[in-house]
Amino acid sequence: MASRFGTLSKYLNTSWQLISSDKASAADITAATAFVEAPLDMLGAATAGSLYQYTFTGFDESDLPQIPPHFTVANCHQSSVPIAEFVLGSMLEWTIGLQQLDTALRRCSWRSQPPGNNCSKVHTGHGQISNLTLGILGYGHIGEAIATRAAAFGTRIIATTLNPPVTPPTPLTWIGDDTSNPRLFRESDFL
Known part of the structure; x- marks a missing residue:
């Protein structure tokens, strides 16, 4: 040291x-x-x-x-990038179910002739986070990093913080104080 x-x-x-x-x-x-x-x-x-x-x-x-x-x-705020990436990864996993898809595809057989080709039975459809709403409770450095990344996916982003600015910062649709938390909870697909 x-x-x-x-x-x-x-x-x-x-x-x-x-x-x-x-x-x-x-x-x-x-x-x-x-x-x-x-x-x-x-x-x-x-x-x-x-x-x-x-x-x-x-x-x-x-x-x-x-x-x-x-x-x-x-304290420090240097962890905003890894935390934001974890949050986005979690949102994607929740919506897409990539681990479940991976497991299903690894179990199937790609033999070209029946019997044995069961991969066509694997359900590969999934949701998307585009057009869903992400609510950020406490918009600070971490919330800003999450919002920046979520915006790239076309996610609608709303937030609350103790002292909100008059105009919501990009990419937020709206930002409010703690009295707006009930609205945040109602509108959010992810919180």
Whole structure:
């Protein structure tokens, strides 16, 4: 870890000291203003601390009550692309059933003469997400990434967020605040 900080320090234009939590002295902890993924039990002694940075999206794995109240807690939004791709993949799988089609086609026989050619009995028809409605509850970085990708499939996209803009951003049909959630739920094929 310390070698990573040494390399990183070369590229930063700052007077900050980057110290790995396992190498930090008691004085380092007391004087530090920012912590990145440091052990939470260390923060009680961080009287000058003001920022605790998680290196992941969301707060699912965080223990917020253990972080002293004088800290601002921040997370990252670098996961919007993989999450958006997962969401679109899930929508496509739900609508098309590609895994089921694959299994059925692998079980059939492509012999050219009966008996044995049973592939024509495999149902290959499927739905499509074009013209369906995707509702995004909480339109932020991840929601924007999902909307961009869903628009490429011709999906209608609607969203809610705490502080919506007056005009819906492209590619949204409409955006509202939390009072619009019942409408979002009613209109959405996917949420």
